Amino acid sequence: MKPFTKLSILPFMFALALAFSLPADAAASMQWSPSQQTAIERATAADSALRSKLEALYSSFTSLQSQLQQLDQSISTVHYKNEETQSALTKQIKTIDADKIAKLEQAVKAAKDKYKPLLSMYTALNQQISTAGKLKNKQLSSALKAQADTMKIAVQIAKADIQNKEQALSAAKTQKTTSQKKIRTLLGSADPLRTKIKAEKSTATILNKNVSPLWKSVTQSIRVGDAKKINTDLNNLVNQLKQLQVQKQKILALENQIGSILQNAKAQLTS
Template identity: 35%
Template sequence: MPSTSSLRLVSCIAFLVFSIVALPFSASAAAIELTSSLKASLDKTAVAADSKTGAALRELYAELGAQLKADKDAAANIKSLQHRNEEAAILLRKQIRDIDASRVGRLAAEVQQAKTRYKPLFDGYTALNKQLALAKSLKNKTLSSVLGIQAQAMKLSVQLAREDIKNKDAAHKAAKTAASAKIKAARDSLAAIDPLKVQIKALRSGLSSTRSSLSPVWANFKYALKKNDAGSARQALASLVAGVKTIVSQQNKIYALEKRISDVISGTKTRYL
């Protein structure tokens, strides 16, 4: 008599063969949808089977429904959080570009205003010195003396004006440099979302592969119900439950990564804005 392990191996091989050749049609990416007619077929198959297999069919079917709901809920939560993250990231990038822009602009305006305000003084001082140079060239001592006194009197005002412009220009440049450094730091902080997005992309690729792999199993399950093959239906259901559980696990990982993206965005905003 064959051992229990041998019988189990034969059963697995038979199911694999059934999965490959038993389908009377192509199983291309069929969506898993639990309908009332499908439930009726399952109940019919369960009633015709022995009590243990029938109970297992109903239990696995209920578990599949729960996992499908978890998958749907997770997908909705991910979509909602991802949308919020994308909007928040777009707004934050704009805010980062504008970091200290008003202060830098105000200081730049102060530099320009000071130059405009002192221009008559500088022009007058330049003209006076030209007159002084001309008077000296003409060897007019009296005029040279008068103009020299006037030039000396203006010199201090000119020096103070130049110092004022210099200080304002230095303040503007320092603010501009500080703003640039702050913008770079904020962008570097926000860039932490990039590797998280790469991980999400990889998980989504895995999700797609897992969903595709379930299509033939789902088709086999429906075909088994059609043939009232309780054993094959049970094995297909078990595979479906395991597969959808894997999908839910991947969805939860994606949500966790989106949550980390949300934390990066809020952390960057709190620190730099």
């Protein structure tokens, strides 16, 4: 009889724990030892068809572990990239148009400082005109009004200049608020996806808890030399890993969707 070579040469490079799948100790032990392989060879000695099925199942088993590990790595990579992008965007949102608004604020201040002497003088002059009127000093009142009239156009220009700069500042602040709200709303659209990820991870955790018991059933079947039971138990284990794979694919897809939302927000922020 030919040795069960496919089982012996299939490598198991999965000693480390997968982030969402197998505990480290379970992953390290989930391979057939030489003695177990010998037991399998004895159990399938009279049934080459069943031996072929076991070979195919074992091949699927090892392949699934590799795929699960790759999925975990991809999920981790995308997740942490999303976290970094989210953090950076949160900080950048606060500084939208910060330089522009700072310049406009400085322009308003500069204009007010520039025109302050003129406006103060004009205010004081009008107060004097009021006082002269109360004193019924027509000559003084007339002279003060003439002086005020000569300043009136300059005062109007000064007030208009200040007002224009204040309006520009107000418009910039409104635009900043609008932009911040728009981007924050876009970022908020990722929150339901994060909630879904939690649900999918919860399901994956439940599925993962069943892996070790299923593997234990496989090893027990090997111990008693029941080839059909080995086939059934290994098939159940493979199906469990396939379900776990589906869950991880869902998680990765959701993380990628979040990534797309973040990149869209980033593009709007820099536009």
